[in-house]
Amino acid sequence: MKNFVRKIVRLLDAGESVALATVVDSSGSTPRSSGAKMAVRRDGKIEGTVGGGIVEAKACRCAAGLLERGGQSAVLSQMNLNSDLASGTDMICGGDLTLFMETVEPGSEAADCYQALDGLMRRGKRAVMFTALEDCSSDDDTVCVKGRSIGERIEDVPNTYGLDADLARDLFDRALAKGGAAEKVNGVHVFAEAFIPPAPLYLLGAGHVSRATAHIAATVNFRVVVIDDRADFANEERFPEADEVVVVDSFDKTFAGQEVDSEAYIVIFTRGHVHDKTTLDQALKTPACYVGMIGSKRKRDAIYEALLKEGVSQQDIDRTFSPIGLSIGAQTPEEIALSIISELVAVRAGVRDSVC
Numbered sequence: 336m337k338n339f340v341r342k343i344v345r346l347l348d349a350g351e352s353v354a355l356a357t358v359v360d361s362s363g364s365t366p367r368s369s370g371a372k373m374a375v376r377r378d379g380k381i382e383g384t385v386g387g388g389i390v391e392a393k394a395c396r397c398a399a400g401l402l403e404r405g406g407q408s409a410v411l412s413q414m415n416l417n418s419d420l421a422s423g424t425d426m427i428c429g430g431d432l433t434l435f436m437e438t439v440e441p442g443s444e445a446a447d448c449y450q451a452l453d454g455l456m457r458r459g460k461r462a463v464m465f466t467a468l469e470d471c472s473s474d475d476d477t478v479c480v481k482g483r484s485i486g487e488r489i490e491d492v493p494n495t496y497g498l499d500a501d502l503a504r505d506l507f508d509r510a511l512a513k514g515g516a517a518e519k520v521n522g523v524h525v526f527a528e529a530f531i532p533p534a535p536l537y538l539l540g541a542g543h544v545s546r547a548t549a550h551i552a553a554t555v556n557f558r559v560v561v562i563d564d565r566a567d568f569a570n571e572e573r574f575p576e577a578d579e580v581v582v583v584d585s586f587d588k589t590f591a592g593q594e595v596d597s598e599a600y601i602v603i604f605t606r607g608h609v610h611d612k613t614t615l616d617q618a619l620k621t622p623a624c625y626v627g628m629i630g631s632k633r634k635r636d637a638i639y640e641a642l643l644k645e646g647v648s649q650q651d652i653d654r655t656f657s658p659i660g661l662s663i664g665a666q667t668p669e670e671i672a673l674s675i676i677s678e679l680v681a682v683r684a685g686v687r688d689s690v691c
Contacts, residue, residue: 336372337456337533337578338556339383343374343439344453351376352440354398356385359411359526360433360517370514370528377402385434390414394434401438407445409437410476411468411524433517435468435526437480448483455487456532457578459558459594462487463510467496468524481523496525533558534598534683537623539589539614540605541568541580544629547672548602549577555680557600562589586613590621599623600679602659604630612638619651625682627656627675 346353358371373383373391375398385394393414401408414432439445448464455462467481486492486507495503497520509516510527517526533556538545541563549559553576560579563569569582583589586605595601601618603626605611611628615638618626628635635657642652660674661681681687 336530337558338553339372339374340449340453340456340530342382343449346374346376347439347441347446347449350441352402352438354401354436354438355445356394356398357435357515357526357528358385358432359435359515359524360431369516370510375399375402390432390434394436397434397436401436405438407438407440407443407480409435409468409478409480411435411478412476435466435478444483445480448485451485452530455485456530456558459532459535459578460487461511461529461531463489463492463507463527463529465492465495465506466526466528467494468526469522478524496523497521498525534600535560535595536600536602536679537562537590537593537595538577539563539586539601539603539618540610541565541573542604542606543668544604544671544675545602546573547668548675549574551672551676552679553577555676557679560593563605586610589614589617595621595623597622597624600625600682601627602675602679603628608634608638612641615655616642616645616647619647619654625656625679626654627659627678629659629671629675630657632658 343353354375356373358369360369371385373381373385373394375381375395385391397410412434414434452462462485465484468478469481471477471479481496482494484492484494489504489507498506498518502518506516506518506525506527510529515526515528517524536552536557536559538549538559538561541561545561549561552559559577560581561569561574561577562581562583564583564586566582569580571580574580583591601623603611603614603618605614611630615628639652643649659678660671661677663674665671665674678687
């Protein structure tokens with residue numbers, strides 16, 4: 336979802352309107368569950384998915400109509416995916432699905448909300464967005480958007496659109512658990528959808544390998560945080576895909592201001608043995624589920640020996656992945672980055688041991 340939100344924000348910032356499709360509710364056998372999203376552009380290109388097949392085809396047709404109509408149009412469409420509807424397709428479904436379609440224009444309230452969501456996810460903050468809809472006409476599926484509210488906690492949501500406190504909290508919690516949830520109260524449809532940032536990947540050092548690693552990591556859904564003590568290396572121009580680029584005064588305070596939890600991944604490739612040792616010492620004090628350090632076995636062993644003499648336990652040393660990455664014969668920065676990310680994905684998928 337992080338990459339989807341980022342793409343929407345970039346399109347809107349470039350002045351392009353898009354039609355968004357969101358699965359508001361689903362039951363039975365449906366291709367995607369609540370919270371699934373897709374964006375359709377004027378040229379027909381799509382980002383994301385609401386399940387493919389007949390659902391996506393209908394969404395694309397509706398999106399084209401909304402974009403042609405112009406303005407901030409919206410519809411709420413009920414789809415029954417029984418065997419008759421799905422006949423003649425490759426879909427085997429038998430459930431019900433509610434699809435919310437809307438046009439999002441640059442500068443609109445919706446655009447502002449996605450901008451805010453992008454900022455929250457860059458900082459590793461989860462959020463739930465409440466969207467309130469009213470029926471505009473009894474003749475078709477057209478709805479009017481009453482408004483949107485975003486909060487990291489239910490207490491932070493400024494408007495729950497007529498839901499009592501208990502129901503609002505329940506809706507918030509269900510959205511976090513399932514991706515999305517909906518209620519209808521007094522003729523108002525209230526849809527809550529969760530936006531959860533992916534696991535953070537801290538890249539300590541901003542050299543060539545770090546730059547290549549950041550690029551690949553962003554495409555496979557890590558929240559990338561680059562940390563270095565050199566502003567001419569650690570900057571947004573060199574790391575456009577990174578969620579955060581942090582310049583520290585010294586590697587002695589590598590994680591200052593960061594909340595490194597048990598879902599975090601840390602990769603060390605600073606510019607020298609001294610900085611590698613300093614950052615590894617700090618990384619092993621965190622509950623991160625993955626700590627890796629690039630370099631030769633000789634360098635690794637020298638750093639391990641120094642840390643052991645300073646009181647770091649062998650148990651903590653054994654948490655370190657070094658040499659780092661899967662063995663694929665990597666030589667170039669891009670190949671080395673690929674081997675590192677392959678190992679991280681293997682750990683994330685549970686097919687390679689870690690402390691996660």
